[in-house]
Amino acid sequence: MKVLKYIKLFVALFAVIPVLLLTGCETNMVVFEPQGPVARSIMELINWSLMWMLLVVVVVFAMFGFIVWKYRERKENMNYEPPEEHGNTLFEIIWTAIPILIVIALIIPTVKTLYALEEVPEGYENEEPLTVHVTAADWKWIFSYPEQGIETVNYVNIPEDRPVNFKLTSAGTMQSFWVPALAGQKYAMAKMETQLILVAENPGSYVGKNSNFNGRGYTGMEFEVLAQTQQDFNQWIADVKNTAPVLTEEKYEEMLKPTHLGRLTFKNTHLAWVNHADEDAQTYTNPELYRYNGYQGKTFEEEDNYMNENSETESGDHHHEENHDDHGNHGGDDHGQH
Incomplete structure (x- = not known):
């Protein structure tokens, strides 16, 4: 009877754990919103996969409990020795076929979804996508709008209800571009280009991040995706054109060093002199700056440089006099819903 008691306790705990996890992470379950x-x-x-996993778990644990209860040791079978079994062909076919069918049920929708994600979403085929080049660097995200001729750091504004084609690459180490509320993750790698297409159906502020571990500074490598009405987006473009500073090649190379930055905005793009997706592009890894444990450089604290025309913007202080453990303010304000 003690064995049965422990089995019931184990099954009860297994049933409660998912509930605790879901309630404890309720405000962070962005992928389900x-x-x-x-x-x-x-x-x-994800929901389709969870359904099948739950079915497997329920059946396995139900069979486990039934078998343990049915074949438990009792007074009347204390000295029972089961005969040698050579297996049951029918049962072996069944429990081999069931996992194969489950895998097929998971593979088909997975493959269909993966291929669909490489195209403009259904219903938006006639919309002209907005092209944004994304360059990852330690530990910041650089967004270039080639058609509008502007560039931003650690935030990207997009119009609502319009496809956005993100062309991803990296200036050095591999990063993972992820906006949980709008799309899945895609890797950004030097000297090659990957593509991620998404649509924001509603105006709002959505958090994006690097989900690939590439050093201590990656935890602060977040950015904001601000979905705006087309009118607000056009106004933002005009404001940047009128107020943002010009990005120089020297300034850009300084930005690529391993530092955390706040928001920066420029009225031109680095694509004029380098595209890191090109096979012959220079790689900016600055290995000498990683020799000091956890070096992250100086944090740029201005909310946005094109809104602070009279302030002098610095992109990094590369003296190695001390190791800073303070992760404090590593970027611009990220407000609104995520």
């Missing part, structure tokens, strides 16, 4: 068709497709695929 999609704000666009791409994220919704991913959520539906």
Whole structure:
């Protein structure tokens, strides 16, 4: 009877753990609150997988409890020795076929979803996508708008209800670009280009991050995706053109060093002199700056340089006099819903 008691306790704990996890992480379950068709497709695929996993868990634990109870030791079978078994062909076929069918049920929608995510979402095929080049660097994200001729650091503004084609690359180490509320993650790698297409159905502020571990500074490598109405987006473009400073090649190379930055905005792009997706592009890794444990450089504290025209912006202080453990303010304000 003690064995049965422990089995019941174990099954009860197993049933409670998922509930505790879901309630404890309720405010952070962004993937289950999609704000666009791409994220919704991913959520539906996750839910489909969870359904099958739950079915397997329930059946396995039910069979486990039944078998332990049915074949438990009792007074009337204390000295029972089961005969040698050579297996049951029918049962072996069944328990081999069931996992194969489950894998097929998971593979088909997964493959269909993965291929669909490489195209403009259904219903937006006639919309002209906005192209944004994304360059990852330690530990910041650089967004270039080639058609508008502007560049931002650690934030990207996009119009709502319009496809956005992010062309991803890296100036050095590999990063992972992820906006949980709008799309899945894609890797950004030097000297090659990957593509991620998303649509934000509603105006709002959504958090983006690097989900690939690449050094101590990656935890602060976040950015904001601000979805705006087309009118607000056009106004933002005009404001940047009128107020933002010009990005120089020297300034850009300084930005690529391993530092945390706040928001920066420029009325031109680095694509004029380098595209890190090109096979022959220079790689900016600055290995000598990683020799000091956890070096992160100086944090730029201004909210946005094009809104602070009279302030002098610094992108990093590369003296190695001390190791800073304070992660404090590593970027611009990130407000609104995520």
